[in-house]
Structures are given as structure tokens and as C-alpha cells.
Amino acid sequence: MCLAVPAKIIxxxxxxxxxxxxxxxxxxxxxxxxxxxxxxxxxxxxxFAIQKIDEEEANYTAQLLKEVAxxxxx
Amino acid sequence: MVKAEISRxxxxxxxxxxxxxxxxxxxxxxxxxxxxxxxxRSGIRQMLPEKVELVSGPGCPVCVTPNDYMDTAIAYAKNxxxxxxxxxxxxxxxxxxxxxxxxKAAGADVRIVYSPLDALQLAVGxxxxxxxxxxxxxxxxxxLTAATIQAAQNQAIENFFVLSAHKWTNEALNALLxxxxxxxxxxxxxxxxxxxxxxEPFHFVAEKYKKPAVVAGFEAxxxxxxxxxxxxxxxxxxxxxxxxxxxxVKTQGNPAAQEMMAAVFQKTAANWRGLGKIENSGMAxxxxxxxxxxxxxxxxxxxxxxxxxxxxxxxxxxGNIRPVQCPLFKKICTPEHPAGACMVSVEGxxxxxxxxxxxxxxxxx
Ligand code: SF4
Numbered sequence: 001m002c003l004a005v006p007a008k009i010i011x012x013x014x015x016x017x018x019x020x021x022x023x024x025x026x027x028x029x030x031x032x033x034x035x036x037x038x039x040x041x042x043x044x045x046x047x048f049a050i051q052k053i054d055e056e057e058a059n060y061t062a063q064l065l066k067e068v069a070x071x072x073x074x
Numbered sequence: 075m076v077k078a079e080i081s082r083x084x085x086x087x088x089x090x091x092x093x094x095x096x097x098x099x100x101x102x103x104x105x106x107x108x109x110x111x112x113x114x115r116s117g118i119r120q121m122l123p124e125k126v127e128l129v130s131g132p133g134c135p136v137c138v139t140p141n142d143y144m145d146t147a148i149a150y151a152k153n154x155x156x157x158x159x160x161x162x163x164x165x166x167x168x169x170x171x172x173x174x175x176x177x178k179a180a181g182a183d184v185r186i187v188y189s190p191l192d193a194l195q196l197a198v199g200x201x202x203x204x205x206x207x208x209x210x211x212x213x214x215x216x217x218l219t220a221a222t223i224q225a226a227q228n229q230a231i232e233n234f235f236v237l238s239a240h241k242w243t244n245e246a247l248n249a250l251l252x253x254x255x256x257x258x259x260x261x262x263x264x265x266x267x268x269x270x271x272x273x274e275p276f277h278f279v280a281e282k283y284k285k286p287a288v289v290a291g292f293e294a295x296x297x298x299x300x301x302x303x304x305x306x307x308x309x310x311x312x313x314x315x316x317x318x319x320x321x322x323v324k325t326q327g328n329p330a331a332q333e334m335m336a337a338v339f340q341k342t343a344a345n346w347r348g349l350g351k352i353e354n355s356g357m358a359x360x361x362x363x364x365x366x367x368x369x370x371x372x373x374x375x376x377x378x379x380x381x382x383x384x385x386x387x388x389x390x391x392x393g394n395i396r397p398v399q400c401p402l403f404k405k406i407c408t409p410e411h412p413a414g415a416c417m418v419s420v421e422g423x424x425x426x427x428x429x430x431x432x433x434x435x436x437x438x439x
Contacts, residue, residue, distance in 0.1 A: 003108050004214065004266045029191060031221040032331045043269060043322050046161075047189025048218050051269045051328055057321040065295065069083030 004045040006053055012038045019044060081295055088298040089121055095302075095309040099125045101257060102304055103393055105243060106264035107134035107421025108292055114430040116294035118301075126301065129393035130426070132246050133264060135211045135239075136163045136419035137391065138346045142379040143210075143239050144169035149376035150206050150237070150368065151182040157200060158184045159193035160208040163419045166412060170379045190222035190236075197226070197234040206368045209236040214266045216240040216357055217331035220338035223359070223366045235368040238359055241344055243267050244275040245355035251283045256392060260286040260304040262297065265319045270335075272327025273315050280313040291319040338363050347381070347415055348388020385414030390423050397427040404428060 007026070011018035015030045019042070026044075030036050033049040041053040104110060110130045113119060119128055132138050148169050151158045158174065165175040165184070178184040183203070187193045190207050197205040209219040219236055226234045243264060250256055263276055268289045279287045286307035290300035300318040307313065317323055335357070344356025359367035368374075385407070386400040397403045397416070407413035409425055416424040 004269070029221065029225075031225070032217050032328060032334060034330055043266075045214055045266065046218055047191045048221065050214070050217070050266075050331060051322050051324070054321050054324075061321060065084040066080055068087045069080045 004043045004050060007042055007044045007049075009036060009038055009040050009042060009049075012036070017049065019049075084295055085121070085298055088295075088302040089123075092126060092298075092302050092305045093123045095305040096123070096125055097309075099127070100259040100305075100308060101127045101129055101393070102260045102262060102301060103129050103131040103258045104262040104264075104290075104297075105131040105133040105247060106262070106267065107137070107419065108266065109133065109262055109264070109290065109297065110423060110426050111421055112292050112294065113297060114426045116297075118294060118297055121298075122301070126305070128262075128301075129258070130390075130423040131250065131258075131261075131393060132346060132349060132391040133243070134416070134419050134421040134423070135215070135241070136167060137387065137415045137422045138241065138246075138349065139164075139167065139210055139239050139415060140345045140347045140379070141168070141170045141381055142345060143237070144173070145376045145379045146369075146374060147206075147208055147237060148172060148174060148177055149374045150372065151177050151184055153204075153372075153374070155202075155204055156183070156372070157196060157203045157205045158182070158208065159187045159196055159205055160184065161188075161210065162186045164208055164210060167415050167418045168382070168412060170377055190219050191225070194222050194226055194231060194234050197231050198229075201233060204233050204235060204372060206372070207234070207236045209238045209240055212241055212243045212264070212267050213270045213335070214264075216339065217270060217328075217334045220334040223338050223363050224334070226366060227363070232365075235366055235371055236359065237368040238339070238357055239344070240339065240357035241346070242275075242341070242355050242357070244271070244278070245352050246346060246349060247276070247279060249349060249352045249355070250392060251279065251285070253392070255394065258285065258393060259308060261288075262290040262300050262304070263287050263315070265289055265291050265296075265323060268317075268319070268323045268327065270328050270331045273317060273323070273325055274327075276315055280315050284313040286313050287315045289315070289317040289319050289323050291321075346391075348391045382413055385416075387414040387416040387424070390416050397424040398431070400424070 007019035193207040339357035416422040
């Protein structure tokens with residue numbers, strides 16, 4: 001039930017936003033993430049944006065996995 | 075390396091190291107139904123070495139909702155002036171003598187919504203009816219209900235109400251850990267709860283109970299990485315709260331969502347199916363928003379609630395027994411005809427065992 005999925009904000013109108021989730025567009029509320037900006041990647045849950053996805057951290061995780069994978073080879 | 079290859083190699087790395095770090099058998103508990111589903115779907119239980127057992131805790135909001143709540147919702151549904159708006163999961167949850175699904179089939183107006191905001195829209199479109207939203211879920215979902223109540227107030231919508239069964243997961247963990255019979259060596263903390271709450275509400279797990287805990291994401295690799303971090307702590311004899319899901323879980327959580335919850339709800343004692351009454355673990359609508367509280371605004375007569383004595387959901391939720399140890403499992407209790415709530419929701423432990431077990435894999439250990 002606490003399922004939340006990543007989405008990108010492609011339109012913003014005050015406290016509402018249109019997001020793109022793997023090609024499908026949805027209207028969601030920004031009441032719980034008032035600072036969200038156009039172009040942000042966010043986590044959405046049942047019609048609300050609940051957090052920004054930190055792209056730096058996401059890249060860091062990807063990098064970490066790469067290193068770990070290489071480490072496993074050696 | 076391509077992504078799939080990186081994933082496979084990283085998984086190998088985690089598994090190899092988990093095996094090296096863990097010396098004697100351990101049990102780690104995940105406290106989120108979404109983790110349960112991801113763990114079963116990706117087959118992580120079978121990948122892990124025999125000495126590492128994953129058990130599912132009370133992490134499925136539907137499963138911990140007691141008959142008492144269902145009976146109240148069903149009683150409201152029978153009221154001609156009422157429309158019940160609910161997440162789809164709740165429909166088949168058995169109450170004491172019937173379910174929402176059955177009363178809907180008999181003509182009650184029960185609608186499935188995807189978001190509490192849809193329930194509010196329903197109220198706008200049906201001004202002659204009272205729309206009651208079944209507000210079920212943990213800290214991930216509670217702020218959404220709070221925001222919707224505030225939206226109802228801002229838009230002066232008077233026929234929208236909620237029946238709150240929102241709950242605090244940290245209080246359930248606290249109750250679980252204070253039970254001397256519980257044998258758990260570490261916790262995978264619920265990532266999407268922590269998105270809202272941050273890490274602080276779970277510090278007691280390490281500080282008071284000296285158990286390691288890691289905030290985990292939901293991909294198979296996220297979970298393996300978190301188990302690896304738990305294994306490192308176990309190996310080093312440490313107990314701290316770590317975060318393996320930093321891309322969305324900030325140390326402080328989401329302050330706007332926390333404020334929203336604080337503005338609308340107050341802490342109250344709540345009944346958890348199988349765990350019983352836990353002080354301060356429930357969220358009741360507070361005085362300022364009392365008019366949106368179904369219980370205070372719309373009188374209702376419900377039947378006397380009883381739990382099904384044969385269902386062992388409670389022990390399953392504490393990780394004390396496996397679903398296959400319940401005499402009803404697969405014989406009487408199936409996802410089509412669930413006898414208990416742990417079989418209803420796709421996130422329920424019994425449901426997961428039924429769906430992914432079925433003799434194809436060996437989950438017996
Ligand atoms: S199998 Fe069914 S009856 Fe048994 S514990 Fe699970 S939900 Fe309850």
C-alpha cells in the first residue's frame with residue numbers, strides 16, 4: 001500500500017502538476033511537496049508527490065554498484 | 075558493463091559477503107508489505123544463505139486493520155445516504171460476518187479510488203450523499219488524507235468524511251520489540267514510511283533495543299544491499315540506523331508532510347489485528363477537523379466485532395509462525411476466499427506465500 005513510483009514533472013500549475021510516468025500522464029497534487037519545480041523527478045504516492053528524487057544520490061548508488069560489481073570480479 | 079551485468083555482479087558481491095559476514099543463523103524482519111512483495115517476487119529468500127532468514131513483520135496496512143474497523147465501514151456502507159470510497163484492497167477484507175465486497179454486491183454504494191483526492195471529487199459530484207473515505211495506511215499515506223481534509227476545508231466541501239485507521243509503524247515496532255518472545259536480529263526499515271518521517275523515529279531500535287536497522291529501497295538490489303549492511307553490523311557487533319535509500323529518504327524526512335499530519339491528526343491508542351491495542355500508535359482526526367471525522371459526524375450502529383479464532387494472522391505478523399503453519403492456509407483460506415486479512419492484500423504475508431510458494435520453491439526454512 002505504501003507503493004510509490006518515480007515520475008517527472010512536465011507541467012506545473014500552482015499546487016497541481018502533470019507528471020509523466022513511463023509515458024503515461026497523470027495529474028498529481030504538490031500539497032506535500034510545495035517546493036517541487038518543473039522538470040524535477042519526484043516520488044509519487046496515491047495522487048501526491050511525496051519527495052524529490054535526489055539525482056546525485058541516484059547516480060552515486062549506480063556508481064557504487066558499478067564499483068561493487070568490478071570488485072566482485074577481482 | 076551493461077546494466078544487467080552490473081546488477082548481477084553486484085548481487086553476487088552482496089550475497090558472497092553476506093555469507094562471509096554472518097556466522098550463526100540470523101533473522102531479519104522487513105516491516106513493509108512492498109518489501110515483502112519485492113522479496114518474494116525476486117526470489118531473494120532462496121538466494122540468501124540458509125543461515126539468513128527474512129521474516130515479514132506487521133507491514134501491510136490492510137492486514138493489521140481489525141474486524142472492528144471493517145464492521146464500522148460495512149455498517150456505514152449499508153446507510154443509503156452514504157458512499158464509501160476506498161482503496162481496492164479493502165473490499166475483500168473479512169469483517170465479523172461479511173465484507174464490503176458482499177454488501178456492495180447487495181447494492182451498497184462502494185467505490186474504489188486511487189487517491190483520497192478522488193474521494194473528495196466524488197463528494198463534489200454527489201452533493202446529496204455523504205462520502206466516507208476509508209483512511210487506511212501508515213505514515214506514507216496519512217499525510218495524503220490530512221492534505222485532502224485540508225483541501226475539503228479550503229473548498230468548503232461539507233459532505234466529505236474520513237474513517238481513520240492510520241497508524242504509526244514505529245509504535246508497532248516498539249511494541250513488537252518489547253515482547254520477549256520476538257526473535258529478530260535486525261530490521262529492514264520501510265523506505266516509503268521513512269520518506270515522510272525521516273530516520274529519527276526509528277532510532278530507538280538501535281538505541282533502546284540494540285538492534286541494527288537499515289532503511290531500504292524496493293529494487294531487489296536495494297534489498298540485498300540493505301541485508302549486506304545489516305550483516306556488516308551484525309558481524310561488527312554494532313547496532314545503528316543506516317540509510318541505504320538516500321536517493322529519496324532524507325535524514326529529516328518530508329517536513330511539509332509531517333506538518334500536515336500534525337495539523338490534522340492526534341495520537342491515539344489503536345487496535346492492530348493480531349498485535350492488539352498499542353498506545354499512541356493510531357492517528358485520530360483532531361478537534362480542529364472534527365467535522366470531517368465520520369465517527370463524530372455520522373452516527374452508526376455496528377455489530378459486535380469478533381476476530382476469527384482459527385486465523386493465526388497475529389502470529390504470522392509477529393514473525394512467530396510461517397503461514398504454512400496455519401491449519402487454514404491453502405485449505406480453507408485462499409486469495410479468492412480469504413479467512414483472514416493476511417491473505418487478502420497482495421502485500422499480506424499469507425498471500426505472498428500462497429502466490430509465490432505453491433510448492434514451486436522451498437520456503438520452508
Ligand atoms: S492462512 Fe488465512 S487464516 Fe491462516 S493466518 Fe493466514 S490469513 Fe489467517
